[in-house]
Amino acid sequence: MFLAYKEIMHNKARYLLVVVTFVLISYLVLFLTGLATGLARNNRTAIDALPGNYVLMSKYANKNLLSSVITKDQYDKVSSSDTALLGQMTVVAENPQTDKKLNSNIFGIRLTGALKPPVTAGRMPTKNSEVLADDSVTYYGLHRGDRITLNGSSQKYRIVGYTRDHRFATVPVFYTTLSTFRQIRFGSAQVPNVSAVVSKKKLTDLPKNTQQLTKAGLIENIPGYTAQTSTFGLMIGAMIGITLLIIGIFMYILTIQKVAMYGVMRAQGIRTSAIVTALFWQILILALVGVGIGNGLMIATSFVLPKTMPFYGDPMMMLMITGALVVMSLVGGLFSLRRILHIDPLEAIGGE
Amino acid sequence: MGLVDLKQVTKVYGSGHTAVTALHPTDFSLQAGEFATVIGPSGSGKTTLLTIIGSLQQPSSGQVLINGQDTTNFSEHQRTDLRFNTFGFILQGSNLIPFLTVADQLALVDRFNHHKQHKMSRDSLFTMLGITDLTNQYPSALSGGERQRVAIARALYNDPPIILADEPTASLDTSRALQVTELLATIAHKMDRGVVMITHDTRLLGSVDTVYEMRDGVLTKQDAAGVKKIRAAAI
Numbered sequence: 001m002f003l004a005y006k007e008i009m010h011n012k013a014r015y016l017l018v019v020v021t022f023v024l025i026s027y028l029v030l031f032l033t034g035l036a037t038g039l040a041r042n043n044r045t046a047i048d049a050l051p052g053n054y055v056l057m058s059k060y061a062n063k064n065l066l067s068s069v070i071t072k073d074q075y076d077k078v079s080s081s082d083t084a085l086l087g088q089m090t091v092v093a094e095n096p097q098t099d100k101k102l103n104s105n106i107f108g109i110r111l112t113g114a115l116k117p118p119v120t121a122g123r124m125p126t127k128n129s130e131v132l133a134d135d136s137v138t139y140y141g142l143h144r145g146d147r148i149t150l151n152g153s154s155q156k157y158r159i160v161g162y163t164r165d166h167r168f169a170t171v172p173v174f175y176t177t178l179s180t181f182r183q184i185r186f187g188s189a190q191v192p193n194v195s196a197v198v199s200k201k202k203l204t205d206l207p208k209n210t211q212q213l214t215k216a217g218l219i220e221n222i223p224g225y226t227a228q229t230s231t232f233g234l235m236i237g238a239m240i241g242i243t244l245l246i247i248g249i250f251m252y253i254l255t256i257q258k259v260a261m262y263g264v265m266r267a268q269g270i271r272t273s274a275i276v277t278a279l280f281w282q283i284l285i286l287a288l289v290g291v292g293i294g295n296g297l298m299i300a301t302s303f304v305l306p307k308t309m310p311f312y313g314d315p316m317m318m319l320m321i322t323g324a325l326v327v328m329s330l331v332g333g334l335f336s337l338r339r340i341l342h343i344d345p346l347e348a349i350g351g352e
Numbered sequence: 353m354g355l356v357d358l359k360q361v362t363k364v365y366g367s368g369h370t371a372v373t374a375l376h377p378t379d380f381s382l383q384a385g386e387f388a389t390v391i392g393p394s395g396s397g398k399t400t401l402l403t404i405i406g407s408l409q410q411p412s413s414g415q416v417l418i419n420g421q422d423t424t425n426f427s428e429h430q431r432t433d434l435r436f437n438t439f440g441f442i443l444q445g446s447n448l449i450p451f452l453t454v455a456d457q458l459a460l461v462d463r464f465n466h467h468k469q470h471k472m473s474r475d476s477l478f479t480m481l482g483i484t485d486l487t488n489q490y491p492s493a494l495s496g497g498e499r500q501r502v503a504i505a506r507a508l509y510n511d512p513p514i515i516l517a518d519e520p521t522a523s524l525d526t527s528r529a530l531q532v533t534e535l536l537a538t539i540a541h542k543m544d545r546g547v548v549m550i551t552h553d554t555r556l557l558g559s560v561d562t563v564y565e566m567r568d569g570v571l572t573k574q575d576a577a578g579v580k581k582i583r584a585a586a587i
Binding site: 002003006007009010011261264265266267268269270271272274345346348349 | 409429437449
């Protein structure tokens, strides 16, 4: 560490370049990761909150909750104390007084049943004309107490409370009664259909024309979800790989510039292991400083990002990315290792 | 038994008909308190001799004894430790580490020295070499002569019994070169070290105990008359 530190402090400009590279890469990767996490969460938090791991949907729906309809005959066959009915529909919510419109979902549930979300402000709805909203609706100008229409309905629905982190397919969810769901989806509260049955236990003996999915399977089949997460995954992975190359090549160039000096050190009886240790200490110091600054910038940025931006800084995720960048830069040091192992102390003498 | 004993040591580079003999069978010995110098034109094999003495490379044949111990078949690791503990190298270019101050050049030795009791006092070394004021300077700020004196301090710091100097005066003017040579003589005579200096500068032979001449890989020890002849040839 002595050699590593002294050299960095003596050649500040040169090593500042390496640190700046680390800062920029880590900032970019952390930003991408935050966006990827945020977007993924916006797709799935309402599904993650479902109190059972198994979901029964219609077979024709191609695993897409948006298209699934389960009839009374079908859900009666599997109903038990472990199951709950869910009606889902994509709607536009509008406050006619302010003309604010918002793409959203309604989840029709039994208001006192297992699917009841936690209330973070206000109260649970008690009748068909009341809804509980994900609190992100406030970013778009809808608030508790507003009377909204759903898909241009003549009926108005009052927002009586908020829940948090309950979004589906990137938009907020309004929780309401199954009757309201049926009214909007099928035109009549008397049509007993729902969208899916959520079950704590794996269902056996499935009704005709139905299909059972796990929660994870349902999430993967949210339209666009898998394409989006794998695109982000590829970009983040590629950036981490590029880190290895950039830092590896950078340190390699710095190493070949120092071959003569290393030759002198070898001639003076300093072991190769000491030189290798100095190299990796150097990379570690530069990486920790650079990635540390990158993290700091990212945290600072996250405070000024607009709330509507789907950014979510998951500390666990950020830590993993930071760790991966540091490990990759150390792996990049292996390029130089080869050169250092081949240093001949005779190089110091110049030979005749 | 001397500090260094070379017995019928040869060095051949390459093989087959591209083989070049850099060193013909050579005997050489060095005692404590002796200041030996090897002179000769460039390409004569004197650096090869120095690198074999200094365990920087192994001979093609023959035996190398350092302090009576046969080091001919030492592993790279053993030779590294031998170099660290037994030899002080003074090289012709800058053998200082550019990003360390004069004080840190020696502090680096401390970090790898696990038997600190043999170490010389840094301050007395610096006083002896007249570089006390330079402790916080980087090598780039030093003159050639100052740099060479720091290199000598670095070589002596670990208290090695043998000092090997390869053209230590190459970049110095005559008066500075004489000062460095005097210093090496003092180290040999007053501190009882074995010193081998390689040079092609025959003006510097005044304080030397033993003079060898190297020509085309053949080492010849010179008597007083020989030394006189070499010095005369130079003038």
